[in-house]
Amino acid sequence: MRKLIVLACILSFLVSATGLVGCAIIDNGPQSPKQVVEEFLGELETGDTNTAWDMLSAKTQKSLGSEDEFDSLVNKTLGAVEQIEKIEVGKTTIDHNTATVTTTAIVNGKKKEGSQKLVKEDGVWKITLVPE
Numbered sequence: 001m002r003k004l005i006v007l008a009c010i011l012s013f014l015v016s017a018t019g020l021v022g023c024a025i026i027d028n029g030p031q032s033p034k035q036v037v038e039e040f041l042g043e044l045e046t047g048d049t050n051t052a053w054d055m056l057s058a059k060t061q062k063s064l065g066s067e068d069e070f071d072s073l074v075n076k077t078l079g080a081v082e083q084i085e086k087i088e089v090g091k092t093t094i095d096h097n098t099a100t101v102t103t104t105a106i107v108n109g110k111k112k113e114g115s116q117k118l119v120k121e122d123g124v125w126k127i128t129l130v131p132e
Contacts, residue, residue: 057127
């Protein structure tokens with residue numbers, strides 16, 4: 001059941017990802033939560049699940065089981081992604097070591113609002129797909 005929930009999170013995340021061609025962030029300093037979300041979506045879109053895996057929180061990685069299982073879930077989900085016309089990564093709300101970044105996508109002419117949770121681990125913002 002937990003993997004099904006994570007799969008649903010990945011699917012909703014990948015719906016957003018298809019609109020972010022070439023959004024990798026090149027920066028040697030710490031990244032903001034918004035930059036992490038943009039980069040994560042870009043990595044998923046280009047199929048770089050190795051880099052995307054490293055951007056996941058430890059708890060999310062543990063929930064997924066392994067990098068191979070994550071890769072498999074992402075590849076299964078990519079086939080189900082709807083056509084995205086536009087994506088915007090919006091407002092960031094930070095509360096101590098957690099953050100939420102809003103997203104807005106235009107999917108088949110309809111506006112879809114969403115958000116992505118992040119957690120700070122060892123000073124680095126990480127994507128979380130499970131409750132922390």
